[in-house]
Amino acid sequence: MSELNNKFSMHTKTCGELRKENIGEEVVLTGWVWHNRDHGGLIFVDLRDRDGYTQVVIDPDCVTPEEFAIAEHLGREWVIKIEGKVRARQEGAENPDMATGQIEVLANGLQVLNKSLTPPFSIEDGIETDETTRMKWRYLDLRRPEMYQALALRHTVAQAMRSALNEHGFLEIETPILANSTPEGARDYIVPSRPNPGTFYALPQSPQQFKQMLMIGGVERYYQIARCFRDEDLRADRQPEFTQVDIEMSFVEGEDVMNLMEEVLAEALKAVGVEHEFPLQRMQYREAMDRFGCDRPDTRFGMELVDITDIVKDSGFKVFSSVAQSGGIVKAINAKGAGDWSRGEIEKLASIAEANGAKGMAWIAFTSDGKEKSPIIKFFSDEEFAGIKEALDVEPGDLVLFAADTYEVANAVLAALRLHMAEALDIPREGHALLWVVNFPMFHYDEDEGKYSAEHHPFTHVLEEDLDKIESDPLACGSYSYDLVMDGFEVGGGTIRIHDAEEQKRILKVCGLTDEEIEEKFGHLIHALELGAPPHGGIALGLDRLVMLLADKQSIRDVIAFPKTSSASDPMTGAPNQGGNCSPAQGSGSSYPVIIVQEGPWRAFLNVTDKKD
DSSP states (O other): OOSOOOOOSSOSSOTTOOOGGGTTOEEEEEEEEEEEEEETTEEEEEEEETTEEEEEEEOTTTSOHHHHHHHHTOOTTOEEEEEEEEEEOOTTOOOTTSTTTTEEEEEEEEEEEEOOOOOSSOOSTTOOOOHHHHHHTHHHHTTSHHHHHHHHHHHHHHHHHHHHHHHTTOEEOOOOSSBOOOOSSSBOOEEEOTTSTTOEEEOOSOSHHHHHHHHHTTOOEEEEEEEEEOBSOOOTTOOSEEEEEEEEEESOOHHHHHHHHHHHHHHHHHHTTOOOOSSOEEEEHHHHHHHHSSSSOOTTSOOOOEEOHHHHTTSSOHHHHHHHHTTOEEEEEEEETOTTSOHHHHHTTHHHHHHTTOSOOEEEEEOTTSOEEOTTGGGSOHHHHHHHHHHTTOOTTEEEEEEEEOHHHHHHHHHHHHHHHHHHTTOOOOSOOEEEEEOOBSEEEETTTTEEEESSOTTBOBOGGGGGGTTTOGGGOBBSEEEEEETTEEEEEEEEBOOOHHHHHHHHHHTTOOHHHHHHHHHHHHHHHTTTOOOEEEEEEEHHHHHHHHTTOSOGGGGSSSOOOTTSOOTTTOOSOSOGGGSOOTTTOOEEEEEEOOSTTOOOEEEEEOOOO
16 A cells, blocks of 8 residues: 555555655654563554555654653554654564565664553554454454555446446446335334324335336436445344445346446455456356256365265165155265265254254265275165265265255255365365346245245236246246355345336235335335336446455455344444433423334334423
């Protein structure tokens, strides 16, 4: 991060930009004391700012006695200002691990700008401090170089995308935060409306309906780096509030959207020094499920799922044969290198299978000395056993893991086991792998709700050849949809939208809405579609996830300045709390009763109060 604009009154250079070429220059530096060492009368200070570190030497012959006395008692994270001259380090004292390791600054002036208490953890990379502590003192955590670099990477990616979209004629347009609900698959965060007692807004899970309205309004090319809110179970790649690069275009087909996004991605990756080949692979949804068991495959390693249903459908192992004969599927993966695991180690994997819907897990271990271990081998004929070994490309040292269930459950089980075994066996997954997964099903059946739901969202255009199946066979309907997958994560999802009002009403009815509910919740969209809506489509990229992967982090919390914990709380500010302007006005004595919202994504309890101005 050299050649920064340093025309400020308090410093002339940053702590990370000085090099041999600066030797002899008089400089002024400001920053935090990282390390402070007394070496035989000379005091060495490692001074840190956002750009890096510089070693400062404080010699009693070069500063006033008062300044040297201050230097002797500098504490960690004190904020200081140094005036001095750049000089070469003594031979043998260079530090090749520091960008500024060939020089140091001999101070001729020192000023303390602020003192600091002893910080609760060390301000340096690679610390093992627990995440909650780091988040409680987030402003200290952000001083660590790797945290600043993650935020700088995020900035660079966002600006490169903005620049590329601007070059393609897009307008950046903001959409409302206080809005109505859109069915994006999670619960809404809701905000009571004081001027309209008993009513409330929903914070947007995405700007979906607004960007469609912009297309109907003739904008044609829109983007926004949008804040979105979803009340869902959190994990390493989810936050209650997150950022997406939201894009919509008119008069396009799916290939147009994907081609445009590849140009934008190429610019973003180039900006952060990442090389990747374009165009990207287009993988059909069904192929992804067949080969990897999920719609966001990590293609950087093998261990693909293999269908052995036909091989074992008549076997003596009833668990397999009964599933195969009842319309289910039997699949397996070969975890090469795990064949010598103990039986106890292997059977612990059953908990992963059960967590993904299986009733148990079958396995066969082929040890490196040529032996075969498993309680199920005896149930197979020689021909069946040979068929399994051939289908799975078995060699000594391999461990074959099986799943026998419905297509969905068998895939989910082996997809989870595949990722677990890749971690356990430390399989190399170098670089980045980007691809498109396309043509998702339009619907899935929600067992919990007892109704059909849209796989992406209910504004997705059904494949032309499947339009006549919407009511008669919803699960047979495909859609014009495409997800961008990177390293086993979905980093973007998009569709071609419905631009015909009648198709939109048909989709919403299949999802369980009545004519009255459609008018109440989506009347504005239906009426807009009736007034000359153009064909349109778009995509939303998860900026947090993309930057997390580019920064090689394990959690999006490490690339967000002020994230929430896994319980959706903020240890630094104490949010959420019961105080602030949400409490009843003192002495007003009035509040509205709790509102219980029974249906749709607005299931929540609200305590709406009559807060007086």
